[in-house]
């Protein structure tokens with residue numbers, strides 16, 4: 001069996017920087033207390049660590065107030081919180097054709113509660129025209145939700161321009177930063193959006209099971225908690241506290257996850273998100289270059305754009321004449337190359353690209369990948385597709 005080459009970082013990053021599992025282990029073996037519930041020194045230390053993580057998230061994602069950072073299990077739960085906690089019967093929502101099911105499935109559920117949505121179709125390179133968003137806004141539109149970058153083709157959407165349109169129309173705007181937090185520049189308050197939702201286990205290099213939302217301005221006060229329960233504060237009340245972040249956070253949080261995320265955020269700041277992005281886009285460029293002859297020979301179809309501007313470090317392909325699932329399986333079983341095959345939970349993106357229902361094989365790079373691994377992937381594809 002060939003050595004493992006992990007090229008599925010858009011699904012979850014691996015490996016994590018060593019300081020991340022170390023921090024999780026340290027929390028579980030040495031700290032271990034709950035947050036906001038105990039009046040003893042180790043509980044205060046954990047409280048400080050949780051608050052510092054909110055501060056680090058603000059610095060990394062452009063939040064202005066750590067109390068406006070709400071922890072959830074992942075970006076899916078954060079998006080559910082915003083959509084279900086904010087939208088009411090009669091509301092209209094604008095989304096794009098690049099959205100993940102983390103946006104589309106809650107919206108499908110909300111249909112029965114009288115919420116409607118319009119989907120703006122992106123171009124073949126995955127790009128979005130802000131004017132198309134503006135054209136779909138109606139007097140009933142209360143919210144625009146878009147991904148920051150497609151998890152199928154990597155193209156980034158012009159969130160700053162969409163935010164300006166939303167502000168002009170008095171419509172709230174929430175950005176799904178699942179693919180971009182820790183990868184591209186995310187600047188919630190600079191963009192002028194109402195919230196960015198993030199997941200800890202992808203580009204932020206943290207553990208699975210921790211994510212959240214960074215709220216801006218007064219938006220959080222317009223969102224109802226979708227899970228209610230103990231917060232360790234205002235315990236005399238049977239209602240959720242009115243202040244943030246307790247208003248939207250109930251139950252004991254994933255403290256090992258927050259400890260790991262705390263470590264990964266510090267590591268990211270030390271290494272520099274820009275330099276990591278340059279590395280990952282370099283690998284993406286090498287793969288695109290290596291795929292060109294295969295595409296010219298009709299063995300591969302590259303989905304999305306070719307340029308490295310305004311994108312994340314992932315490449316999706318189809319393999320005309322070869323079963324995608326079989327190619328992905330052979331990449332793994334014969335060459336140790338681990339990719340993701342299928343629809344990547346984004347069916348309407350594939351409808352946009354004409355790759356529905358088979359999907360694509362997606363290669364996605366992380367900080368620990370090396371050029372030699374990209375060369376191996378190109379060599380393996382040549383061997384598999386030319387046979």
Ligand SMILES: Cc1ncc(COP(=O)(O)O)c(C=O)c1O
Pocket residue numbers: 010011074075076077100102147149150151176178179199211
């Ligand atoms: C754009 C996008 N949104 C949402 C998600 C869901 O992430 P999670 O499973 O961490 O909630 C993903 C994960 O692949 C994604 O790529």
